[in-house]
Amino acid sequence: MTTARLQLTGISKRFAATAALADVSLELLAGEIHALVGENGAGKSTLVKVIAGVHQPDAGEIRLDGELITVPNPAAARERGIAVVHQEPRLFPDLSVAENIFLIAPPTDRFHTISWGEMRRRAAELFEQLDVRIDVAAPVRGLSMADQQLIEIAKALAIEARVLILDEPTASLSSHEVERLFTIVRRTSERGVAVLFVSHRLDEVFELCDRATVFRDGRYVTTAPTSELTTASLVRFMVGREVSLFPKEATTVGAPILEVRNLSDASGFRDVSFTVRAGEILGLAGLVGAGRTEIARVLFGIEPRTAGEVLLDGRPVEFRSPSEALRAGVAYVPEDRHQDGLVLDFSITNNITLPILGRLFPRLFLRARTEVEVATQFSERLRVRMTGVDQAVKALSGGNQQKVVIAKWLAARPRVLILDEPTRGVDIGAKVEVHRIVSELAASGLAIIMISSDLPEVLAMSDRILVLHEGRISEEIPRADATEERVMFAATGQRVQAPAGTGASSVH
Amino acid sequence: MTASSQSPARPAVRLGALARWETLLVILLVGLIAAGARMSPFFISGGNFANLTSSVMEIAIMALPMTLVIIMADIDLSVESMVGLAGAVLGTLVVAGVPLPLAIPVVLAVGALGGLLNGLLVTRAGLPSLVVTLGTLALFRGLANVLLGPTVISVWPDWFTSFGFGTIDGSPIPFTLVVFLVLVVVFWAVAHATWIGRQVFAIGKNAAASRYSGVRVNSMRNWMFVITGMIASLAGIILVARFSSARNDNGTGMTLTVVTVVLLGGVDINGGKGSIPGVVLAVFVLALLQNILRLAGVSSEFQGIAVGLLLVFSVIVPQLARQTRGAVDRARRSRRPPAGPIASGEVTA
Numbered sequence: 074m075t076t077a078r079l080q081l082t083g084i085s086k087r088f089a090a091t092a093a094l095a096d097v098s099l100e101l102l103a104g105e106i107h108a109l110v111g112e113n114g115a116g117k118s119t120l121v122k123v124i125a126g127v128h129q130p131d132a133g134e135i136r137l138d139g140e141l142i143t144v145p146n147p148a149a150a151r152e153r154g155i156a157v158v159h160q161e162p163r164l165f166p167d168l169s170v171a172e173n174i175f176l177i178a179p180p181t182d183r184f185h186t187i188s189w190g191e192m193r194r195r196a197a198e199l200f201e202q203l204d205v206r207i208d209v210a211a212p213v214r215g216l217s218m219a220d221q222q223l224i225e226i227a228k229a230l231a232i233e234a235r236v237l238i239l240d241e242p243t244a245s246l247s248s249h250e251v252e253r254l255f256t257i258v259r260r261t262s263e264r265g266v267a268v269l270f271v272s273h274r275l276d277e278v279f280e281l282c283d284r285a286t287v288f289r290d291g292r293y294v295t296t297a298p299t300s301e302l303t304t305a306s307l308v309r310f311m312v313g314r315e316v317s318l319f320p321k322e323a324t325t326v327g328a329p330i331l332e333v334r335n336l337s338d339a340s341g342f343r344d345v346s347f348t349v350r351a352g353e354i355l356g357l358a359g360l361v362g363a364g365r366t367e368i369a370r371v372l373f374g375i376e377p378r379t380a381g382e383v384l385l386d387g388r389p390v391e392f393r394s395p396s397e398a399l400r401a402g403v404a405y406v407p408e409d410r411h412q413d414g415l416v417l418d419f420s421i422t423n424n425i426t427l428p429i430l431g432r433l434f435p436r437l438f439l440r441a442r443t444e445v446e447v448a449t450q451f452s453e454r455l456r457v458r459m460t461g462v463d464q465a466v467k468a469l470s471g472g473n474q475q476k477v478v479i480a481k482w483l484a485a486r487p488r489v490l491i492l493d494e495p496t497r498g499v500d501i502g503a504k505v506e507v508h509r510i511v512s513e514l515a516a517s518g519l520a521i522i523m524i525s526s527d528l529p530e531v532l533a534m535s536d537r538i539l540v541l542h543e544g545r546i547s548e549e550i551p552r553a554d555a556t557e558e559r560v561m562f563a564a565t566g567q568r569v570q571a572p573a574g575t576g577a578s579s580v581h
Numbered sequence: 582m583t584a585s586s587q588s589p590a591r592p593a594v595r596l597g598a599l600a601r602w603e604t605l606l607v608i609l610l611v612g613l614i615a616a617g618a619r620m621s622p623f624f625i626s627g628g629n630f631a632n633l634t635s636s637v638m639e640i641a642i643m644a645l646p647m648t649l650v651i652i653m654a655d656i657d658l659s660v661e662s663m664v665g666l667a668g669a670v671l672g673t674l675v676v677a678g679v680p681l682p683l684a685i686p687v688v689l690a691v692g693a694l695g696g697l698l699n700g701l702l703v704t705r706a707g708l709p710s711l712v713v714t715l716g717t718l719a720l721f722r723g724l725a726n727v728l729l730g731p732t733v734i735s736v737w738p739d740w741f742t743s744f745g746f747g748t749i750d751g752s753p754i755p756f757t758l759v760v761f762l763v764l765v766v767v768f769w770a771v772a773h774a775t776w777i778g779r780q781v782f783a784i785g786k787n788a789a790a791s792r793y794s795g796v797r798v799n800s801m802r803n804w805m806f807v808i809t810g811m812i813a814s815l816a817g818i819i820l821v822a823r824f825s826s827a828r829n830d831n832g833t834g835m836t837l838t839v840v841t842v843v844l845l846g847g848v849d850i851n852g853g854k855g856s857i858p859g860v861v862l863a864v865f866v867l868a869l870l871q872n873i874l875r876l877a878g879v880s881s882e883f884q885g886i887a888v889g890l891l892l893v894f895s896v897i898v899p900q901l902a903r904q905t906r907g908a909v910d911r912a913r914r915s916r917r918p919p920a921g922p923i924a925s926g927e928v929t930a
Contacts, residue, residue, distance in 0.1 A: 373793075375793075395792055395793055395795050396796065407793055412787075413789045413793045416786045416790050417787065418853065419783065423779065423783075427780075427783055427794040428795040430776035430779060430780065431776065433776075437775040437776065437777065439776055481794065485795075
């Protein structure tokens with residue numbers, strides 16, 4: 074067996090009283106793509122920061138090609154050929170692509186001035202190797218997230234990286250951008266680079282990676298070739314117990330609650346029609362930018378519509394603000410929890426009662442006991458893990474924060490609940506719980522619209538799936554006929570040759 | 582993870598009880614009273630109390646709505662010009678023969694309208710309140726200039742002027758202080774005991790999340806500007822009564838003092854934090870400080886410097902406190918690891 078490209082042994086790292094990493098080991102081989110998986114708080118990002126020189130380990134050793142090294146700071150990591158691509162690309166928006174790539178060590182001529190022509194030529198060469206067309210003289214500002222990530226990878230190639238770490242690189246990419254990224258990552262690993270791929274998305278782990286290492290609660294659990302793993306076994310390693318992924322309950326679908334007819338907005342979507350019934354979960358699938366969130370924003374009164382009508386219980390409605398939508402019984406769990414979903418400095422109680430203050434206290438004056446009762450009732454129903462309802466929501470984990478957002482809307486007793494990426498950035502255990510909650514809500518008679526980029530989630534949770542492509546409905550797929558391929562085809566604007574009689578939707 | 586985020590919070594809470602901003606202000610107040618009593622035998626007297634309180638009542642009254650405006654992460658710089666415009670409108674109406682009891686509601690309506698203009702420009706046109714009210718600061722003052730020109734209107738009914746500087750019979754309590762105290766009770770209740778106040782704080786902390794939670798953010802901001810404008814015109818009326826004169830430059834420079842009092846009262850200039858009791862304490866700190874400087878024979882120019890320093894002080898101190906707390910936490914964290922191996926043995930066992 075050859076020496077590992079990067080060998081971490083017995084790494085420990087403590088923050089105050091918490092052991093973020095306890096005696097973990099990891100081995101990366103040259104030319105391999107290695108997945109690092111685990112729930113939030115499992116220690117993945119701490120390990121990445123140790124390798125990248127951001128954190129110093131309290132114990133353990135790091136070997137690069139057999140040589141014992143220390144990584145005192147990020148610059149040292151770079152010098153040793155360790156490159157990190159972060160979830161959010163960290164580029165200088167006003168500098169050109171080429172300048173960003175050669176920021177640290179620009180090619181110079183004999184007068185020690187920067188040789189711009191040489192810089193651009195070498196940058197273009199790098200992208201040629203990646204088989205990517207990009208204008209290296211253009212400023213980074215305005216490039217897509219996907220392109221910016223490719224620049225980060227090009228930066229890694231420029232320093233002739235021996236180890237490339239990708240930290241949740243696909244979180245904000247659409248699926249064809251993900252495909253392109255994977256192609257490039259494969260090409261990079263073929264050049265002998267050891268790639269560490271940190272991800273939440275298990276399907277990507279199986280598609281891209283040769284081996285996977287699982288961490289749980291800061292400890293090493295196992296390493297195995299992905300060919301010997303299944304989603305179920307991987308999840309079991311991650312959470313340490315058996316979980317059934319999506320506990321969707323059977324529901325009795327009732328009367329139509331929300332009808333949308335030929336709805337359009339200024340730019341996001343056109344001529345969209347659908348109906349959601351009581352007890353039904355309607356999945357909204359599509360690529361990022363297909364118009365899914367825009368539909369939700371119009372239904373919730375945040376943006377105005379330009380054409381079409383919306384009927385709630387058969388009556389036409391037009392909301393000019395979220396407060397009007399709420400009063401009519403439409404609630405929206407926004408995509409960005411921190412920005413739009415919660416007042417982070419407020420307690421769980423104050424967040425949960427915020428939408429219903431007027432209803433709880435018609436005579437203006439607050440009563441602490443009433444508020445605590447309501448908050449306790451709903452946070453316990455959703456099993457929010459907390460020290461008490463007076464805890465600030467910023468101290469909660471992502472999954473528990475999401476439960477507080479949902480609890481907030483349950484307290485408002487809506488008829489229609491719109492969920493926008495309800496499990497993004499939430500660990501698997503909490504994800505399962507969110508699914509259980511959503512499923513229970515549908516069973517209790519709510520009409521639910523669920524926007525999600527997580528295909529397995531959409532397939533498992535939805536009674537029907539509406540696929541959007543460039544602002545239009547490209548297909549409506551009933552639960553029984555839904556497959557990942559079919560949704561993906563529709564999302565990219567193509568259609569699977571469906572067996573006669575199925576799939577042809579009547580809503581157009 | 583939870584342990585690391587909680588352990589720094591615990592000492593902060595313990596410190597917080599001791600070092601609450603309001604406690605600091607009370608200590609400051611006591612110190613000022615002690616200093617004043619030592620400086621002059623007249624300091625602790627009913628007459629001086631009436632004098633020192635009534636001299637800041639316009640500022641005190643305006644500081645109440647300004648507190649809510651700043652908690653909502655807005656600001657209203659135009660209040661001092663509304664004071665001038667209110668006096669100008671009042672003077673013009675009275676000169677034209679309109680009886681005062683009729684003119685006063687008209688002036689209050691003008692104040693509300695001016696506030697509405699601020700509010701609409703901020704919420705409908707989506708402009709920053711700092712810029713909008715900087716504009717109306719000039720606009721309202723300009724209107725006052727147009728209405729009055731260089732004329733000074735100084736003929737007022739006795740009942741009106743004695744309301745301005747008189748005290749309740751047989752006590753050192755100015756009538757204006759009564760007005761202020763009534764407003765304090767109202768604003769205190771609204772800010773800290775009603776859901777309107779809760780929404781005000783929510784907007785200041787996160788306007789987007791508040792809107793998504795059904796809070797009518799723009800309508801609330803709009804109303805707050807209307808109320809601020811109206812209270813500023815009330816302050817304008819009081820100022821005319823106190824000096825028995827309506828001039829086009831009434832109230833010039835007051836905005837700075839109002840904002841100083843609010844920030845000294847512990848309100849966060851970035852919004853989301855603050856309290857009415859804190860601002861009330863700050864009002865009296867300011868009144869005492871001005872009074873003591875005057876007793877010490879410090880010229881009004883230098884008193885201006887004192888207000889400026891107070892403003893800087895009240896912004897810097899909380900900032901320093903935050904930084905110190907952060908540094909203490911960091912030091913505490915970095916001191917932990919040496920004890921780590923033993924502790925880790927226990928934890929992992």
